[in-house]
Amino acid sequence: MEKCIVVGGGLCGLFSAILLADKFSQVTLIEANDTCGGLLKSIKDESGVIYDQGTHIPNTTMVPEIDDILFGPEQNRAKLWNNLGPLKTGNFFAGSWDLTTQIIDTRKLPQEQYQQGVVELLARTKISNSPAIVDYLTETIGPTFTQTIAAPLYKKLYGSDIDLSQLVTNSSASYFGLTRVLALSAEVSTKLKELPAFDSKLAYHHEQDYFDRIARDNTPECTYYYPKEGQGVQFWIEYLVAQAKAKGVIFLTNETISNISHVDNKITKVTLKNKNEELPCDFLYWSAPPTIALVAAGIAPYKDENATKPVFKTANIFHFTFDKPITNSDSHYLWNWDLSAKSYRVTLFPNLRIDSTDNRTYNLSIEALSNADDYDSITAEMMLTELIQMGLILPDAKVVTSLRQTIHNTFPVPTFAFTKSVSENYNKLNNRFDNIIISGRFSGKQWFHGDVIKAAYDAINTKFS
Numbered sequence: 001m002e003k004c005i006v007v008g009g010g011l012c013g014l015f016s017a018i019l020l021a022d023k024f025s026q027v028t029l030i031e032a033n034d035t036c037g038g039l040l041k042s043i044k045d046e047s048g049v050i051y052d053q054g055t056h057i058p059n060t061t062m063v064p065e066i067d068d069i070l071f072g073p074e075q076n077r078a079k080l081w082n083n084l085g086p087l088k089t090g091n092f093f094a095g096s097w098d099l100t101t102q103i104i105d106t107r108k109l110p111q112e113q114y115q116q117g118v119v120e121l122l123a124r125t126k127i128s129n130s131p132a133i134v135d136y137l138t139e140t141i142g143p144t145f146t147q148t149i150a151a152p153l154y155k156k157l158y159g160s161d162i163d164l165s166q167l168v169t170n171s172s173a174s175y176f177g178l179t180r181v182l183a184l185s186a187e188v189s190t191k192l193k194e195l196p197a198f199d200s201k202l203a204y205h206h207e208q209d210y211f212d213r214i215a216r217d218n219t220p221e222c223t224y225y226y227p228k229e230g231q232g233v234q235f236w237i238e239y240l241v242a243q244a245k246a247k248g249v250i251f252l253t254n255e256t257i258s259n260i261s262h263v264d265n266k267i268t269k270v271t272l273k274n275k276n277e278e279l280p281c282d283f284l285y286w287s288a289p290p291t292i293a294l295v296a297a298g299i300a301p302y303k304d305e306n307a308t309k310p311v312f313k314t315a316n317i318f319h320f321t322f323d324k325p326i327t328n329s330d331s332h333y334l335w336n337w338d339l340s341a342k343s344y345r346v347t348l349f350p351n352l353r354i355d356s357t358d359n360r361t362y363n364l365s366i367e368a369l370s371n372a373d374d375y376d377s378i379t380a381e382m383m384l385t386e387l388i389q390m391g392l393i394l395p396d397a398k399v400v401t402s403l404r405q406t407i408h409n410t411f412p413v414p415t416f417a418f419t420k421s422v423s424e425n426y427n428k429l430n431n432r433f434d435n436i437i438i439s440g441r442f443s444g445k446q447w448f449h450g451d452v453i454k455a456a457y458d459a460i461n462t463k464f465s
Contacts, residue, residue, distance in 0.1 A: 042232025
């Protein structure tokens with residue numbers, strides 16, 4: 001086959017372009033921004049300190065061909081990557097830390113609430129298949145834990161005005177780990193987790209219990225990596241860009257598609273918006289929102305006139321470097337489940353750069369979500385106060401340098417209407433043309449980058465086997 005167009009230069013588009021370069025005589029990647037990577041970017045402050053644009057910790061997929069592309073041959077990876085071992089996280093809830101898990105310990109609740117919640121949790125012995133997250137939680141962990149913990153935290157994340165009954169279970173709503181709890185002793189929890197209904201809603205208390213389970217089930221464990229030499233996660237993108245260029249992939253940045261020409265069920269060419277140039281296209285790999293492709297092809301996207309407009313949250317990321325060490329020297333990232341706090345996640349860079357000469361730079365990033373029209377209500381002073389309240393920063397620590405990022409329209413609220421719209425537009429585009437693959441998160445089928453990459457790998461191999 002001859003000419004392939006890849007639209008979207010994020011992680012999925014880059015990886016797919018590398019694979020497709022072995023199947024086409026020419027692959028052209030089109031990216032709307034001036035650099036590739038999407039949200040996988042690193043940023044420097046005015047002092048040259050590197051931070052990541054959010055918490056992104058690369059991991060293997062356990063598919064050797066994929067992982068060799070993502071990280072290089074296993075025997076050579078130590079030259080470029082820190083092997084982090086088991087990923088270390090924790091959560092701040094009810095005024096104290098649990099540095100073994102992101103899962104909330106319900107035993108921190110007032111005694112009456114806790115006891116009522118445990119009775120409800122133990123009484124629910126069936127697996128829930130409810131597509132609505134609130135119904136799912138009520139049917140698994142019970143109404144008390146749902147209303148005192150999960151529901152307020154979803155309000156914190158998605159906005160106080162969100163209708164929780166409209167949130168979908170299998171989406172970013174389940175990404176935060178709020179569908180499981182710690183509720184009993186370690187011994188009782190381990191025993192109950194032998195039952196499927198309890199396995200899905202209880203977490204292990206001890207890391208060793210989890211590893212014992214992995215060994216017993218013979219479940220392959222992924223490896224977490226982070227770039228060496230003080231580089232941020234954008235090194236991963238640059239590593240893939242270099243591979244793609246070495247295979248002859250042509251990069252067109254600051255460019256978008258204005259028109260997709262097609263005959264019958266075949267895409268024949270695309271038109272570049274800025275250059276107003278037509279490119280022949282024997283195959284189109286699309287890792288951008290399907291609605292853009294539908295409009296460019298002259299096809300009306302799916303639209304439910306009765307549905308509310310999709311809501312996208314604004315990410316507010318505050319990067320700080322301090323003159324004193326961060327008090328946590330072990331965790332890679334942390335969750336803030338304090339109901340009164342605005343922040344929800346903290347990335348601790350010195351603990352990621354374990355083999356770097358830069359690991360004595362005391363820097364972190366703290367993130368909070370907001371609506372697009374009230375992002376300025378979240379301030380650096382507010383985030384610093386929360387860091388001190390959590391005990392991550394000493395009260396007398398001084399900020400050496402800092403930087404704020406405000407990224408609009410980055411985090412979709414996973415409502416039924418939004419999920420249906422994504423699915424309908426994916427199917428509409430996928431069923432319309434024979435010479436297309438739609439991939440990435442915009443397919444609405446995967447959330448974690450490892451799953452997205454494996455889906456792309458399978459789709460390409462299936463199409464061209």
